[in-house]
Amino acid sequence: GAVVSQHPSRVICKSGTSVKIECRSLDFQATTMFWYRQFPKQSLMLMATSNEGSKATYEQGVEKDKFLINHASLTLSTLTVTSAHPEDSSFYICSAGGTGRGEQYFGPGTRLTVT
Amino acid sequence: GQNIDQPTEMTATEGAIVQINCTYQTSGFNGLFWYQQHAGEAPTFLSYNVLDGLEEKGRFSSFLSRSKGYSYLLLKELQMKDSASYLCAVRESAGNNRKLIWGLGTSLAVNP
Numbered sequence: 001g002a003v004v005s006q007h008p009s010r011v012i013c014k015s016g017t018s019v020k021i022e023c024r025s026l027d028f029q030a031t032t033m034f035w036y037r038q039f040p041k042q043s044l045m046l047m048a049t050s051n052e053g054s055k056a057t058y059e060q061g062v063e064k065d066k067f068l069i070n071h072a073s074l075t076l077s078t079l080t081v082t083s084a085h086p087e088d089s090s091f092y093i094c095s096a097g098g099t100g101r102g103e104q105y106f107g108p109g110t111r112l113t114v115t
Numbered sequence: 116g117q118n119i120d121q122p123t124e125m126t127a128t129e130g131a132i133v134q135i136n137c138t139y140q141t142s143g144f145n146g147l148f149w150y151q152q153h154a155g156e157a158p159t160f161l162s163y164n165v166l167d168g169l170e171e172k173g174r175f176s177s178f179l180s181r182s183k184g185y186s187y188l189l190l191k192e193l194q195m196k197d198s199a200s201y202l203c204a205v206r207e208s209a210g211n212n213r214k215l216i217w218g219l220g221t222s223l224a225v226n227p
Contacts, residue, residue, distance in 0.1 A: 042219075043218070043220045044158070046214070091155075093158075104213065106157035
């Protein structure tokens with residue numbers, strides 16, 4: 001149980017275009033999902049908390065208009081990187097909450113490269 | 116403020132035991148988690164502690180002392196595949212807020 005999928009696993013896009021990343025909880029419902037970004041050899045950086053049926057909560061310094069989050073259902077959250085630039089190239093990982101203990105189960109991640 | 120400290124790097128030998136420490140200072144405490152992350156992959160959940168004491172799960176054990184703001188992850192019978200980054204994370208509050216505060220991770224290298 002507690003499987004989270006993420007799509008696509010890798011994406012290369014041109015500067016100025018937008019990219020959508022999907023995160024799905026496959027065998028459980030997740031009212032809360034999280035989006036992280038991780039640069040090489042650095043730790044996880046929480047970008048935002050995605051809440052089903054309401055607006056996402058963004059961490060300080062994360063641009064809401066650039067990183068659009070939609071939590072359309074209890075099993076799906078999407079992150080859209082708008083007008084991507086090379087500095088947005090990173091490993092984006094989503095997670096979903098499991099049991100009442102609060103652990104998070106991670107998707108396999110999406111490696112974004114902006115050329 | 117919030118602060119979670121872990122050693123940056125550790126090295127150990129195959130077959131040995133290694134202990135990775137984590138100290139935390141957070142505004143609240145509702146559980147501590149350990150995750151393993153191999154290079155280029157997403158983190159995977161290893162253990163959870165909310166009460167003081169030792170939780171054992173196979174070769175891995177995790178200890179918590181809430182009064183000291185301290186936890187450790189113990190890895191026994193080390194294998195080469197245990198080479199990875201180990202992340203300590205704390206949940207500050209209960210209820211619907213599942214946000215975790217993350218340490219920077221400890222990169223463990225297991226040598227033959």
